[in-house]
Amino acid sequence: MATPNTPLWEVFIRSRNGLAHKHVGSLHASDATMALQAARDIYTRRGEGLSIWVVPSSAITASDPAEKGMMFEPAESKIYRHPTFYEVPEDVGHM
């Protein structure tokens, strides 16, 4: 129900300490406070979260799908950029 009074918001949830906020979906709300409440009610009902961010969808600048060749294909052939030649010690945890 997109109306001028209820713009779209993107919701990010951090599930545990030490992890990053992760995009989980979007919702409609009149303002940031209501968006935060709605995010809590829609996306953390099953104990998914410790922290919530909401961001106006209009604040996000997205890459153009038509440019994906130029944007992403050059990286596909450069396997030497993958850190696969050494092992990360377990104690390091999430990187």
Added chain:
Amino acid sequence: MAISNIEVAETPLVLYALRRADDALVLGHRLSEWCGHAPMLEEDMALSNIALDLIGQARELYSYAAKVEDKGNDEDKLAYLRDVRQYRNLLLVEQPNGDFAQTLVRQFFYSAFADLYWRAMMTSRDTTLAAIAARSEKESAYHLRHASEWIIRFGDGTEESHKRAQVAIDHLWAFTGEMFAVDDGERALIHAGVAIDPGTLRGRWLTTLSEVASEAMLTLPQNDWMQQGGRSGRHSEHLGHLLSELQSMQRTFPGLTW
């Protein structure tokens, strides 16, 4: 109705738990009526969440009432096999949903009380009630915040939303006095440290309401004539309809389980 009502031995403590259980169940059921009908998906979820919180509180309180009574009743029998005159909830919580503003004003009045009430009940000498209070307090605190934010937006929103919120406040005001009333049985429980005196919460309850109303540019009524009767089973005509829906399955197919 295919099955007869149960009898409940309403000792003061049984009655005390039963009254709070009935508040939570009836209000939870009212909110559940919005499921699939709320003005936006986000609120459909929010109201259903609150309904589930309240029904969870009701279950614990019914179970405790049944345990204290010790006559073979349980949470299901207490919820499904008492008729209108045996229900002990506040008149406020059985009032129809009306429009979205009326639902949220009802929630606001109740949650502003419940938040204070459960926080105070955490010090009850009855360890079960204190434990129920500790859980319910966090839920009620959020219910209050949710409702308050809506009241502010209704009041400070459009001319139409302001009008609807004010009409709801004026309409429901007379049902708020019952929250602060006590009878002799409850007075004894208060004296014993099992219950708290709700009268002591009224000042802070009014402060919460005034702060939100002022931000919303809404007016709280000055009249102090209050409806009562719910606590002793004298209800408005609305509760019977609610219960006939809530209880229809168990009344038609006694003992049915999912």
